[in-house]
Amino acid sequence: NSKVIQTPRYLVKGQGQKAKMRCIPEKGHPVVFWYQQNKNNEFKFLINFQNQEVLQQIDMTEKRFSAECPSNSPCSLEIQSSEAGDSALYLCASSLLGKDTEVFFGKGTRLTVV
Amino acid sequence: QQQVRQSPQSLTVWEGETAILNCSYEDSTFDYFPWYHQFPGESPALLIAIRPVSNKKEDGRFTIFFNKREKKFSLHIADSQPGDSATYFCAASHSSNTNKVVFGTGTRLQVLP
Known part of the structure; x- marks a missing residue:
């Protein structure tokens, strides 16, 4: 069972608003990925x-997306100015080397994004 | 450019039958080929994976067949069960696991009782 924790599970934003989501990778995993999965299941x-x-x-x-993984803090993905096309499932993943x-x-x- | 192609988009089989899901890839330098399954509302989870040194990998009812020359690989699910109903994604990546995984577009499998 995965121990990668993502918050929040659901996020609703208006167009132009900032959207921020967080990820705590599995303990000891130095490699972190962010993927976007759209309504057609495409990654x-x-x-x-x-x-x-x-x-x-x-x-x-x-351009509009920024992400960071500071030491001793959750990783984050932020969309500066959300657009309707950004509506999707954002998946964080982690692994060992x-x-x-x-x-x-x-x-x-x-x-x-409404 | 779709680097990993997957078919069919959806598949329905009866309980007990073998479900066959197909994938092909473009980049001949890919050398790790995992299959993930994803249940509704859940995250993708690794099911089974293969490297090109082998042309077959088995794990219980799940078998990957790999054809390096044709750049194709398939997942066979033997004795399909209703609980296998999910979306299955093939994927490919390069040796270092710091490299991104490229996913196929998924096959929605339904196993009817």
Whole structure:
């Protein structure tokens, strides 16, 4: 069972509002991923971290999205100015380093932008 | 560009039958191929995974068949049970697990009693 904790489970924001969601990775996992899963079940990779350092991120993330994984604090993903198209399930995942290690997903934050 | 293609989009089988879910990929440098399942309202969970050094991986009723030459792999669920009803995602990634996982578009499996 995954021990990745995401809060809140549900988030409703108006267009243009800021949306922030948090993730506590499984204890001891240095690698954290954020994915967006849309209503068609399609996954889109957003960003990943090793400890506090960003490894990869997509262009979309660089513009309105920001994320961080500070030491001793939850990781967070923030959308500066929400758009209707941002409505989706945002999944955080974490893993240990190394080959063949499992990636564990949290239950996600379902964002609805009205 | 869809790097991992999955079919069918939905599949219905009777209890006891074998469900076959298919995937193909573009990037020949992918070397880790997991399958996840996701129940409604739940997070994706790893079901089984394979590396290209093998062409088959079994875990109970679940078997991955892998064809490196054709860049295809499939999940066979033997003796399907109603509790197997879920959405199944194939995926691919590179060796280092710090690299992102690229997911297929999912197959919604329904197993009828």
